[in-house]
Amino acid sequence: MEKRVIELFAGVGGFRVGLEKLNTGWNFVYANQWEPGKKSQYAYDCYVRHFGDSKNITNIDINKVNKSNIPDADLLVGGFPCQDYSVASTNAKGIVGKKGVLWWDIRDTLEAKKPSFVLLENVDRLLSSPGKKQRGRDFGMILYTLNQLGYGVQWRVFNAADYGFPQRRRRVFIFAYRQDTKYYKEISQLAEKNKIHEIFTDKSVYNYSDSLPIKDELNKQKVGSIDGFEDIVDFSDHFSFHFEHTGVLLDKDIYTASYEADYHGENMVLDDIVQDSVDDESLYLDTKDGRLSKFEYLKGSKKIPRTDANGYNYTYSEGGMAFPDPLDRPARTMLTSEHSVNRSTHVIKDKSTGRLRLITPLEAERIQTFPDNWTEGMPNSARYFMMGNALVCDLVSEIGKGIDSIISNEQ
Numbered sequence: 504m505e506k507r508v509i510e511l512f513a514g515v516g517g518f519r520v521g522l523e524k525l526n527t528g529w530n531f532v533y534a535n536q537w538e539p540g541k542k543s544q545y546a547y548d549c550y551v552r553h554f555g556d557s558k559n560i561t562n563i564d565i566n567k568v569n570k571s572n573i574p575d576a577d578l579l580v581g582g583f584p585c586q587d588y589s590v591a592s593t594n595a596k597g598i599v600g601k602k603g604v605l606w607w608d609i610r611d612t613l614e615a616k617k618p619s620f621v622l623l624e625n626v627d628r629l630l631s632s633p634g635k636k637q638r639g640r641d642f643g644m645i646l647y648t649l650n651q652l653g654y655g656v657q658w659r660v661f662n663a664a665d666y667g668f669p670q671r672r673r674r675v676f677i678f679a680y681r682q683d684t685k686y687y688k689e690i691s692q693l694a695e696k697n698k699i700h701e702i703f704t705d706k707s708v709y710n711y712s713d714s715l716p717i718k719d720e721l722n723k724q725k726v727g728s729i730d731g732f733e734d735i736v737d738f739s740d741h742f743s744f745h746f747e748h749t750g751v752l753l754d755k756d757i758y759t760a761s762y763e764a765d766y767h768g769e770n771m772v773l774d775d776i777v778q779d780s781v782d783d784e785s786l787y788l789d790t791k792d793g794r795l796s797k798f799e800y801l802k803g804s805k806k807i808p809r810t811d812a813n814g815y816n817y818t819y820s821e822g823g824m825a826f827p828d829p830l831d832r833p834a835r836t837m838l839t840s841e842h843s844v845n846r847s848t849h850v851i852k853d854k855s856t857g858r859l860r861l862i863t864p865l866e867a868e869r870i871q872t873f874p875d876n877w878t879e880g881m882p883n884s885a886r887y888f889m890m891g892n893a894l895v896c897d898l899v900s901e902i903g904k905g906i907d908s909i910i911s912n913e914q
Contacts, residue, residue, distance in 0.1 A: 504577055504619065504913045510534040511565060511581035511609060515549045515878060515889050517871070518580040518622070521899025527907050532574040534560045545881040546889055552880070565608045570615035578906070579616070582624040582894055583609060610648050619913070620906065621649075621679035622711075624894050627660045629675055630746040639744040645677065646752045647729050647738050654679040655687045656752040657702070659712055663895040664833040665764035666715050669771035670870045672836045672895055676902060678711040686909050691753055699758045702751055711905040715898075721760035723747050730755040774830035776869035777862070779854050786860040787853075794844060795859065801846040802826040827852050827859055834870045839891035841867060842884065864890075872897040 506529050510518055513536040522529040531554070536547045547562040554560065561568060583605050613621065632641040642658075649656050656679045664671040680686050693701050702710070704719045725747065732738040750759030788795040804823035810816050827850045828835065838847045842861055849862045862870075864886035868877050871893045878886040 504910050506530055506578065506910060507532045507574070507576040509573060509576040509579045509612065509616065509618065511579065511612065512536070512583050512605070513550055513560075514546050514582065514893055515873075516553060517582070517873070517894045517896050518624075518899055519554065520873060520877075521894075521896040522580075522903045524896070524900050525903050525907065527903075529578075529903070532559060532576055535563075535565050535568060536560070537562055537564055539564065543881075543885075545878075545885045549878055549881065549889070553877070565605065568608075570608075570612045573612060573616055576616055576618045577910070578620045578622065579609070579612060579618045580622045581609060582892075606645065606648075610652070613649075613652050613654075617652075617681070619681050619684055620909070621654065621677070622902065622906065623677040623679075625675050625677070627673045627675050627748075630658075630660070630748075637743050639746050640739065640742050642746055643729060643742045643744055644735075644739060646757070647735060647742070649679050650729060650752060650755060651735075653682050655682060655690060655754075656680075657690075657711065658746075658750055659762075660748040661712075661715065661898060662764070663898050664770070666766050666898065666901065667768050667770045668833070668872060668895050668897055669773065669776050670834045670837060670895060674894065676712075678902075678906075680909075685913050690751065694751075694753050694756070694758075699751070702758075703749055703760070703762065711909060712902055713905040713908065714901045715905075716765040717749070717762040718765045721749075721762055724758075724760040727757035727759070728755050729757065771833065772831050773828065773834055773851065777830065777851060777854065777866055781853055781855075781860060781863055783863065786863065788850065788859045788861075797844050798848075798850055798859075799826065801844070802850075826850060837867060837870055837891050839888045841891050842887040867891075871895055 508522065508529055508531045510531060510533070513519070513534040519531050534550065536550055538544055538546060544562055547560070551560055559574065609623070630642050631638050646656055656677060658675055658677045660673055660675045662671060662673045690702055693699065700721060703721065704717060725745065727744045729738070729742070729752070732742065744757065747759040747761045749762050750757060784790050788798060802824045805821050807819045808816065809819050824846070830851060834849060835847070837849070841848055850859055851862060852858070853860050864878060864883055865875055867887055867890040868875060871890050872895050873893070878889050
């Protein structure tokens with residue numbers, strides 16, 4: 504099997520950085536990156552700058568791309584936006600997404616190109632979205648449509664810091680595989696022997712996350728099904744399920760459980776990646792009037808009296824945060840608002856001066872395990888935004904090792 508890759512919602516190329524770092528023959532044949540409503544396409548420009556010829560790197564709305572014209576591939580990857588996955592039935596258009604969300608472009612690409620494997624990334628709340636009213640519907644819709652296209656699915660929520668990386672970032676990775684692959688057949692055989700547990704924990708089984716081990720004991724084990732619905736609209740209207748942190752969909756059966764990481768390697772912390780000396784005075788909190796006191800308030804605990812729309816009085820409470828961020832721990836989850844005066848923004852004590860400052864764009868790249876100065880050339884505000892939107896590249900590398908093993912077994 505060849506190792507041709509399609510990358511959708513490519514950003515600045517985190518999936519590609521992670522897989523190409525393995526040097527195991529991954530060949531990216533197509534990528535799409537487009538930021539709607541933006542005159543400057545910084546992410547696309549960064550992608551082209553690092554990966555060369557833009558012939559197979561498109562910068563247009565993916566909804567307007569003719570999916571049949573995308574090159575054939577063996578793996579599709581992408582970190583797609585988490586939105587509303589519900590559908591509706593209309594007389595004119597048949598079944599459509601209510602908000603035209605981007606998941607359906609992934610679905611259409613899979614239908615057109617039929618890659619053997621799929622690796623997707625999203626925020627962990629996808630598993631419970633849209634919340635109490637119909638918990639798990641959005642992730643269920645993804646499983647339902649992948650099943651319709653002839654794929655089995657595994658998923659797992661990773662906290663990157665649990666495996667030694669310098670950021671406490673929880674994201675769900677979804678690995679899908681066509682039902683005609685050897686891997687699907689092996690997983691199905693385990694299920695038939697009532698050995699679902701081994702899919703997640705047995706190191707002798709080819710596993711897409713084999714290099715990211717978990718403890719043998721699984722918790723909160725549940726079973727469910729995507730069967731019994733008239734069509735996708737009926738599914739959208741009525742499906743609900745409590746998905747746990749890892750699981751598998753085989754045919755129409757759901758097996759899910761929670762787990763604990765079983766990592767015994769080295770752990771990276773902020774102190775390992777922050778720069779020894781930073782000359783940019785704009786990053787220091789004591790150079791702008793009021794900024795230090797604003798951060799002290801935002802990071803501190805507070806109780807604020809409020810009144811809701813119905814006139815009900817209540818108290819909004821918020822716990823305090825470590826201030827500054829401790830250098831002997833991994834970074835917190837980095838958001839697109841990094842560098843703004845915001846509760847989630849990192850503030851550290853500079854190693855050389857002891858003064859409080861924001862992290863640099865280079866440090867933001869290191870938190871996501873990108874090569875240094877990967878986003879150099881765009882405005883600093885854009886550099887922070889790109890890293891807040893990105894993924895932990897080295898985590899992709901570790902997952903890629905498992906997919907390498909799976910593909911080698913397909914030959």
